[in-house]
Amino acid sequence: MAKIDFGGVVEEVVTSEEFTLEKAREVLKDEVIAVLGYGVQGPGQALNMRDNGVQVIVGQREGGASWDKAVADGFVPGETLFPLEEAARKATVIQYLLSDAGQVAMWPRIRECLSEGDALYFSHGFGVVYKDQTGIVPPENVDVILAAPKGSGTTVRTNFLDGSGINSSFAVFQDYTGRAKERTLALGIAIGSGYLFGTTFENEVYSDLTGERGVLMGCLAGVMEAQYNLLRKHGHTPSEAFNETVEELTQSLIRLVAQNGMDWMFANCSTTAQRGALDWAPKFRDAVVPVFDDLYESVRNGGETRRTLECNSAPDYREKLNAELKEIGDSEMWKAGAAVRALRPENRGK
Ligand SMILES: NC(=O)C1=CN([C@@H]2O[C@H](COP(=O)(O)OP(=O)(O)OC[C@H]3O[C@@H](n4cnc5c(N)ncnc54)[C@H](O)[C@@H]3O)[C@@H](O)[C@H]2O)C=CC1
Ligand SMILES: CC(=O)[C@](C)(O)C(=O)O
Ligand SMILES: [Mg+2]
Numbered sequence: 001m002a003k004i005d006f007g008g009v010v011e012e013v014v015t016s017e018e019f020t021l022e023k024a025r026e027v028l029k030d031e032v033i034a035v036l037g038y039g040v041q042g043p044g045q046a047l048n049m050r051d052n053g054v055q056v057i058v059g060q061r062e063g064g065a066s067w068d069k070a071v072a073d074g075f076v077p078g079e080t081l082f083p084l085e086e087a088a089r090k091a092t093v094i095q096y097l098l099s100d101a102g103q104v105a106m107w108p109r110i111r112e113c114l115s116e117g118d119a120l121y122f123s124h125g126f127g128v129v130y131k132d133q134t135g136i137v138p139p140e141n142v143d144v145i146l147a148a149p150k151g152s153g154t155t156v157r158t159n160f161l162d163g164s165g166i167n168s169s170f171a172v173f174q175d176y177t178g179r180a181k182e183r184t185l186a187l188g189i190a191i192g193s194g195y196l197f198g199t200t201f202e203n204e205v206y207s208d209l210t211g212e213r214g215v216l217m218g219c220l221a222g223v224m225e226a227q228y229n230l231l232r233k234h235g236h237t238p239s240e241a242f243n244e245t246v247e248e249l250t251q252s253l254i255r256l257v258a259q260n261g262m263d264w265m266f267a268n269c270s271t272t273a274q275r276g277a278l279d280w281a282p283k284f285r286d287a288v289v290p291v292f293d294d295l296y297e298s299v300r301n302g303g304e305t306r307r308t309l310e311c312n313s314a315p316d317y318r319e320k321l322n323a324e325l326k327e328i329g330d331s332e333m334w335k336a337g338a339a340v341r342a343l344r345p346e347n348r349g350k
């Protein structure tokens with residue numbers, strides 16, 4: 001563990017310097033790791049572990065697109081790719097990476113596949129924390145652990161291939177074997193995490209549900225749409241409205257924030273922009289505080305969990321989600337965005 005000062009608060013973190021890949025391989029050498037669910041997180045974590053020399057098998061419902069994706073990625077039916085329960089029974093580490101609603105649906109069957117001393121691994125505290133709604137109560141004779149990448153499974157893979165990594169939080173909910181933390185850290189390194197920081201199952205799920213409904217996805221989409229619509233209402237062209245709302249952010253300014261922080265981005269803009277942004281940031285911040293307060297309360301009291309399970313447990317949940325995503329893609333704003341992206345020099349003529 002390394003002690004790092006985060007703005008005056010010292011935290012203990014783990015990188016592959018403190019917990020080397022060789023050590024992770026040693027810790028995991030006798031484990032059979034099954035990644036259950038080959039949707040978004042599953043592939044990223046399974047492929048990174050395989051590349052890191054860790055033996056991994058995949059469990060997935062047979063016959064669908066995710067099964068085909070696993071086959072295309074080189075997992076072999078009957079050798080490294082199995083139906084869910086068969087994979088779980090073969091494993092000593094069961095990485096429960098079905099959708100959160102899928103975890104609930106499958107729990108009664110997966111629970112029966114667990115053996116004494118297994119590790120039941122999550123990448124989201126959802127199922128365990130909201131047990132009154134999910135029914136996911138692990139048996140007492142297994143380790144219950146978490147490594148939660150703070151990013152899309154797609155970038156868990158692409159960042160790993162680029163020699164970088166997505167940071168992950170880690171937590172131990174139940175330590176039956178006395179080795180739960182070591183198993184967790186080894187798995188966190190094996191899946192290619194940038195650095196690992198400690199959390200609890202409850203803090204992980206409260207922060208993650210808030211972040212994805214807030215700045216990372218929901219709030220971001222909402223404020224972009226609001227500004228685009230404002231500019232269009234006042235007669236600005238789609239090119240002007242989209243460039244001023246999305247393209248400049250993704251192709252220029254957010255990269256400066258990623259490079260060296262918000263003050264760096266501001267300092268690399270005009271003093272006109274700096275003055276205005278410094279004046280208006282507090283106004284926007286204060287305007288959304290009540291919305292964030294409502295959001296966190298709905299996360300904490302289980303309202304967001306209820307909504308998620310009600311919607312995503314329906315047989316046609318995927319079709320309904322895809323229809324709403326199509327509505328976004330078919331909007332003038334995001335059709336304009338497609339045209340703007342195609343005009344990027346690197347995309348022209350493709
Ligand atoms: N998507 C992401 O990048 C991230 C996901 N997570 C967590 O990782 C876990 C997996 O998330 P995703 O990969 O996004 O899941 P997903 O929504 O892509 O689903 C994963 C797999 O579960 C299967 N599945 C869904 N419902 C099922 C059911 N009723 N029975 C059997 N299989 C079912 C799907 O076929 C799919 O292959 C979740 O706990 C999620 O919160 C954590 C960080 C980021
Ligand atoms: C990608 C990620 O971290 C999210 C937004 O929490 C998720 O996909 O659940
Ligand atoms: Mg997240």
Ligand SMILES: [Mg+2]
Nearest residue numbers: 124208209212
């Ligand atoms: Mg999430």
